[in-house]
Amino acid sequence: MYSRRDVLYLALALAAQAGLALRPYPAAAAERVRVGVLKFGTVSWALDTIKHHGFDIENGIDLDIVHFAGEDASNVAMLAGEVDIIVSDWLWVSRQRAMGDDLTLLPYSAAVGAIMVREDSPLTTLADLKGRRIGIAGGPLDKSWLLIRAVARRDHDLDLAGENELVYGAPPLLAEKAMQGELDAVLNFWHYCARLEADGFRRLFGADDAIRALGASGKVSALGYVFHESWAARNTAAITGFARASAAAKELLATSDEEWQRLAPLARAQGKELEKLRERYREGIPRRPISDEEADAARLYDILAQIGGEALVGPSPDMAPGTYWTGVMR
Numbered sequence: 001m002y003s004r005r006d007v008l009y010l011a012l013a014l015a016a017q018a019g020l021a022l023r024p025y026p027a028a029a030a031e032r033v034r035v036g037v038l039k040f041g042t043v044s045w046a047l048d049t050i051k052h053h054g055f056d057i058e059n060g061i062d063l064d065i066v067h068f069a070g071e072d073a074s075n076v077a078m079l080a081g082e083v084d085i086i087v088s089d090w091l092w093v094s095r096q097r098a099m100g101d102d103l104t105l106l107p108y109s110a111a112v113g114a115i116m117v118r119e120d121s122p123l124t125t126l127a128d129l130k131g132r133r134i135g136i137a138g139g140p141l142d143k144s145w146l147l148i149r150a151v152a153r154r155d156h157d158l159d160l161a162g163e164n165e166l167v168y169g170a171p172p173l174l175a176e177k178a179m180q181g182e183l184d185a186v187l188n189f190w191h192y193c194a195r196l197e198a199d200g201f202r203r204l205f206g207a208d209d210a211i212r213a214l215g216a217s218g219k220v221s222a223l224g225y226v227f228h229e230s231w232a233a234r235n236t237a238a239i240t241g242f243a244r245a246s247a248a249a250k251e252l253l254a255t256s257d258e259e260w261q262r263l264a265p266l267a268r269a270q271g272k273e274l275e276k277l278r279e280r281y282r283e284g285i286p287r288r289p290i291s292d293e294e295a296d297a298a299r300l301y302d303i304l305a306q307i308g309g310e311a312l313v314g315p316s317p318d319m320a321p322g323t324y325w326t327g328v329m330r
Contacts, residue, residue, distance in 0.1 A: 030056070030057055030060060030061055030062035031060060031061050031062065031235065031237060031238040031241065032061070032062045032064055033056075033061045033062070033063055033064065033084050033085065033238050033241075033242050034064045034066055034082075034083040034084045034085070035047060035063060035064070035065055035066065035083065035084065035085045035086070035225075035242075036066045036067075036068055036074040036077050036078065036082075036083035036085070036086045037065065037066070037067060037068065037074065037086070037087060038067070038068060038069075038070070038071065038074065039067040039068065039069065041087075042109075042111075042191050042267075042281070043087045043108070043223075044065075044266060045253070045263050045266060045267060045281075046246065046249045046250065046253065047063065047065050047249075048263065048266055049249040049252060049253060049259065049263070050063055050245050050246065050248070050249045051063055051065070052262070053248075053249070053252065055244075055245040055248040055249055056241070056242075056245045058245070058248075059240075059241035059242075059244040059245045059248070060237055060238075060241040061237075061238055061241040061242055061245065063242070063245065066082075066083050071088070074086045074087075074088075075088065075092070078103070078226065078227075079096075079101070081228075084227055084231055084235075084238070085225050085226065085227045085242065086225075086226050086227075087108055087223050087224070087225060087226065088105075088223065088224070088226045089143070089222060089223055089224070090105055090221075090224060090297050090301075090319070090323050090324070091143060091301070091304065091312065091313060092226075093105045093224070093226055093320075093323050094301065094313065094314075094316065094319045094320040094323045095313060095314035095316070095320075097316075097320035097321075097322055097323060098313075098314050098315050098316035098320045099314060099315065101228075102228050102229040102230055102322075103226055103227070103228060103229075104226070104227065104228075104229050104232070104322055104323065104324065104325040104326075105224035105225065105226050105323060105324055105325060106224050106225045106243065106290075106324075106325050107221035107223075107224045107286040107290060107293050107324075108221060108223045108224045108225050108246075108286070109221055109222060109223050109281075109284045109285070109286070110208070110219040110220060110221045110222060110283075110284045110285070110286055111190040111191075111222065111280055111281060111283065111284025112144055112190055112206060112207035112208050112211075112222045112284070113137070113138075113144050113187055113188050113189045113190050113192070113193050113206070113207055114187070114188075114190075114193050114203040114204070114205065114206035114207060114208075114209075115129070115134070115148065115185050115186070115187045115203070115204045115205045115206070116178065116185065116186050116187075116188060116193050116196045116197075116201045116202070116203060116204065117184070117185045117201065117202060117204045118178075118181075118200060118201055118202075119200050119201060119202050121184070121185075121202075121204075123184065123185060123204055124204070125156075125204075125205075126148070126151065126152045126155070126156050126158065126160075126204075126205050127152075127156040127158060128204075129152070129158070129160060129164060129184075129185060129204075130158055130163050130164070131163060131164060132164055132165075132184035132185060133164070133165045133167065133182075133183050133184045133185075134160070134164050134165070134166055134167070134183065134184065134185045134186065134187065135166075135167045135168075135169065135174035135177060135178060135183045135185070135186035135187065135188070136166055136167065136168050136169075136174075136186075136187050137168075137169070137170070137171040137174050137186075137187060137188045137189055137192070138171075138187075138189070139168055140161070140166075140168065141308050141311060141312045142187075143207075143222075143300075143304055143308075143312075144187060144207035144210070144222075145187055146303075146304055146307045146308055146312070147207055147210040147211060147214060147300065147303070147304070148160070148187065148205060148207060148210045149161060149307065150210065150214060150303055150307060151205075151209075151210045151213045151214065155213070167183065171188050171189050171192045172192070174186050174188055174192075175188055175192045175195065175196060178196065178201070179196075179199060185204060190222075190280055190284065191277060191280070193280070194273070194276040194277045194279070194280040195269070195273055195276070195277070197276045198271075198272040198273040198275070198276045199273075207222070211296075211300065214299070214300060214303055215296075215299055216296040216299060216300060217292060217295075217296055218288050218292060218293075218296065219284075219286070219288070220293055220296045220297055220300060221284075221286050221293060222284075224324075225242075225246070227239065227325075229322065229325070229327070232325065232327055233327070236327075239327070250285050253278075253281065253282070253285075254282050254285055257278070260274060260277075260278045261274075290324055290325075293324065294323070294324040297319060297323070297324070298318070298319045301313065301318065301319040302318070305317055305318075
């Protein structure tokens, strides 16, 4: 049975899917909501859409976008109370909760990366990767990498970490090395994968394929909007208004090709590249009840904890209760 919060979340998702207009909050004194994001990250596209169309003001908030140079800086700002919301993943939220913090999360995007190869590459399955030179964005504890490793070991008796030459590096550098033919395959973040698709690459195996293979009932958001429960409790109208504004932006991005043309300079893409970014972004818009996402994330957490250990998940062998927000939006 869905909670009231799940029903509202699903209704917002279905509204976006059907192209229905969301009813804005009546005009009132806007509450300031500070959202910390990477300056050139993909989250900026949605936040820019909110500001450009006034979805924040329509829903009773004034969105203040605070840019950071890196994820660590935004995380520190969140913990220090310098911003109200950031974007991170449920592993980090669970780890912080296990250490006594009250962070919680609302799903933002299920867009995930994939192992990419050239269109004419002879590689077609995970088993074909044995002995190959593979680029890995995100480091050895990247959750997409760990999940794909788990499937390779279970289904192909292949230790991707032990039987290949691995090259770790920044996403743009690895994308460039793949383009230059210095790598047999590359696991990169979703938007770099989309750009590679536009340049003659194809997906060999995605993190979403691994998620389904490992027992998830549907797509699991890789990232979510993260905030303190205590802040949400004190600022119910603010978190509700932000959730509604975010849903309105996603509705527009899911249905309007013209909006993507407006965002082209910010996305630094055009033509086929912009089309691929738009396609993959839309595929990643969450459309499931949060209770379903939470159950699947807990299942994946168990697998990741076994592979990555305490270095990945911290002191808790299980996903911490409250990792997903249980507040009710009214």
